[in-house]
Amino acid sequence: MKDTASIGNLLSSLNRITPYRLGIWMAADPESALSGFSDSRPEMFKIRDLARRILRKEAFQQISFGTGEGVFGVPIKSEGTVVASLIALGPNGDGNGRNIEKFLTDLAGLIQDTWSSRKETEVLTEELSQSFEDIHLYTKIALQIKALKFSGSRLRGLMQEIFDAMRVDLVFASLPNRPEYNVFIGSPDFSALIDPKSRFIDRLIGQIPRRLPTPYFIVNNSLDLPEFSALNPVPFRFLAVPMHHNQTEFGWLGMVSLNVDEIFRHSELNLLTSMADQVAVVIANADLYREMERFVINVVRSLVHAIEAKDYYTRGHSERVNRYCMQMAEGLSLSKSEKEILHWASILHDVGKIGIPETILNKPTRLDPEEYGLIKSHSQRGVDILKPIDQLAGTLEGILHHHERCDGNGYPAGLKGENIPLISRIIAVADTFDALTTDRAYRSGIGAEAALKIMKDASGTQLDPAILALFSESIGTGPDRR
Known part of the structure; x- marks a missing residue:
């Protein structure tokens, strides 16, 4: 050797x-x-x-x-x-x-x-x-591309990675039916010669034959083909790969170079082909995820309507509690995911009342101990109803404990202070205010000022003091209740 x-x-x-x-x-x-x-x-x-x-x-x-x-x-x-x-x-x-x-x-x-x-x-x-x-x-x-919630910004970031690494003047993702995913990244030289880039790419893709003998389309010099040389007088080379999954066509990934002295390498073709396959899969998954989200939203609406049909008092209650909670969320520096959990938990906090007899829900006199025990079961019943829905898993804890008290005398677990989940403490404040200011089967509602006074007296025993203070400050900008 x-x-x-x-x-x-x-x-x-x-x-x-x-x-x-x-x-x-x-x-x-x-x-x-x-x-x-x-x-x-x-x-x-x-x-x-x-x-x-x-x-x-x-x-x-x-x-x-x-x-x-x-x-x-x-x-x-x-x-x-x-x-x-x-x-x-x-x-x-x-x-x-x-x-x-x-x-x-x-x-x-x-x-x-x-x-x-x-x-x-x-x-x-x-x-x-x-x-x-x-x-x-x-x-x-x-590693980046395998995400259920795929977005146009993420695809743009991936295309920028390719543009920075490859010897080309333009990279693009063109999805006619999903414009939010469209990406066109070009060099200054390319932009000076061909603009707008999106129109050029549309015309370029329009010249690709409908049936391809290979899973890609490549032109190493546009001057060799009249239909491509007519698109621009400056010669260019062009590589495009279709994005499709389960007979669904999404669009094209591709790259264009003004340097026709070179040709596209196999590694560039392999990278683009692999990326197109993976992007098509995650876009299909994202579409499926959105369909699932829409389904869950419809399920939630049906549940809320079912509650309201049984309990006259509950009519509009979930919506109002949700408004108050989301108003407080702005002052609590909650993350996006926490706000989403609070949104759904506040809407569904009383979903367990579906399992409570209407005669008890709408009883005009004081409940006896057995009846009150059934009412108290609604938080656990709500969790049992929602548990099979994976998309609502994050809401279960907040729903279960929204009747806990800071002094530990609440239900179902008798949690105290900050051991009570934050989502539950927020819902408790909004729920209490709406309960006081809304007409019930056995009493009339009171005004907002009187309700806040009663709630202030319960600060630290029933309600979280910091959240109550935030709610008191923000209530002036909330819905006009009375």
Whole structure:
């Protein structure tokens, strides 16, 4: 074997610019690495074992570690005989095993050539650096793209990653029926020649044949095809990949370059194809998620209507409690997710009354102990009703404890003070105010000022003092109750 020093330098260079550590195990001396690894690593015995396995099986091998790293390797041959193992240790990114196998196979082949021709070393470094960048970019995109609530801003961020990494002048995502996902990112040179970009892309896509012999469409020089040269006098090359899932066509991902002296690389095509497939899946999932959200909203509306049909007092109560709660939420610095939980919990806090007889709900006289016990059960009944709906799981705790008291004399668990969930404490204040100011079956409602006075007397015993103070300040901007 020739020129191991230059290969060692090459691996050292790649180790500085990539997230992976590279090493070569020689068949003649499989106990030591040529470059890139420290004998102090705890995984060293596994890495050496993998190197020996590669020498024995003469094929790509890999091991995943529990630390999020993995080790990958391929054989290096000379005149048909395996002479070494090429190893890469680094992030075990989702879905990049094939890419790393291809990269290492290409690198092994180039190392074989380099051992016979040292002049290729500089070109090799440049090409492999770009290949590693492609793998790293793919891994980064694959991990980001798998989100149920996919958004146009997230897709724009992913397209920006591609634009920054690729040798192109424009990247785009065009989804005719989902304009919120459309993305067009171009270089200053491209924008100066072709604007608006979206119109150009629409015309470009309009020229793509409806039936393609391959799962992509590529033009390496627009001057070669009249229908594309007519779109712009400046020559360009163009790559587009369709986004579709389960017979649903979403649109196209693509890139355009004004440099027609080069052609699109396989790595660029593979990256774009993989991204198009994954984006199509997550958009389909996002559509399904929105359908599920709409279904849940309709279920909630039906539940609220069912309560109101049984209990005259409850009519409008849930809506008013919700208004008061969301008004307080603005002064409590709640996160977006906490506000969403409060929104649904406040609407559904009395849903358990569906299971209470109407004769008790609308009784014009004082309830006896047994009847009051049934009324008290409505918070637990509400949780039991809503528990099967996964999208409302976050509301259950707030609904269950909205009748707890700060002094521990509430129900169902007798929680005290800040042991009561914040959502429950907010609902309790709004619920109490609306109960006092609304006509009930056994008494008439009182005015807001009188209600606030009664609530102030209950501060620290029944109601949370800080939340009550916030409510008292904000009530002047709330709904005009009386």
